[in-house]
């Protein structure tokens with residue numbers, strides 16, 4: 001069934017042939033336009049959408065075979081039927097290889113022309129429908145992925161809050177560390193995807209504390225070596241917990257958030273810039289929030305003391321570049 005939206009372009013340098021095809025195809029219900037050379041074809045394609053071009057191979061100037069790739073590259077949604085006076089199978093194969101949808105021989109059998117046009121247009125409609133459906137599916141998937149991420153993030157935030165509720169000193173810690181880390185990430189010029197990873201890594205960085213003994217966690221005095229080692233297992237436990245649901249950058253960030261820049265941290269496998277940048281940012285953000293909060297073993301520190309302490313640890317515990325970014329954000333300089 002011809003569609004009212006579909007316009008056909010009849011391309012031939014002989015006016016009599018164009019007229020003949022136009023009469024037949026118009027009678028069948030198609031809207032037709034004409035062109036007598038390559039230049040006219042490109043002008044017409046550039047100004048109105050053409051569903052199908054019936055393209056004569058032999059024309060003065062640029063031939064149909066030369067024009068075909070140009071049409072396919074610039075107007076991939078236009079179907080093309082090639083027409084030639086020579087019944088040459090090699091020419092037909094060459095045209096089909098270059099993207100023509102069909103091939104007709106002159107002198108035309110008008111019924112054959114109609115059937116070829118009908119077939120090419122039907123194929124084109126199907127192609128367009130499939131593409132539209134694919135786009136629809138992609139949009140749906142994107143929408144649902146966004147929804148799932150939102151639900152997952154909500155669940156994770158609830159879990160993080162539940163873990164922090166066990167510890168009277170760290171309520172809201174992960175949320176605050178996230179805010180600080182994102183400020184530092186922005187200062188350091190992180191890309192949007194890296195910022196997104198940093199947000200997740202920060203929010204989840206202490207999730208491994210679910211496996212830490214609450215008594216040790218809340219111990220007011222100094223920790224023994226064993227107790228400290230026990231608490232520090234939360235980095236590996238946390239990385240293991242999140243690994244199935246987040247990307248490798250995020251789990252690495254969690255695994256290394258207590259690493260010292262100079263390699264002096266507990267059981268540390270990597271050091272310096274080998275520590276993921278997200279983990280180096282997290283280390284400063286985490287320390288800042290820890291110092292600004294009351295802890296079982298000491299009260300909250302003043303901003304001046306915190307800044308001094310972070311500055312003092314630049315190059316040892318912390319990456320100096322991240323420290324510089326931190327100092328910039330609090331309006332201080334490295335000197």
Ligand SMILES: [Fe+2]
Nearest residue numbers: 205206257258
């Ligand atoms: Fe931690």
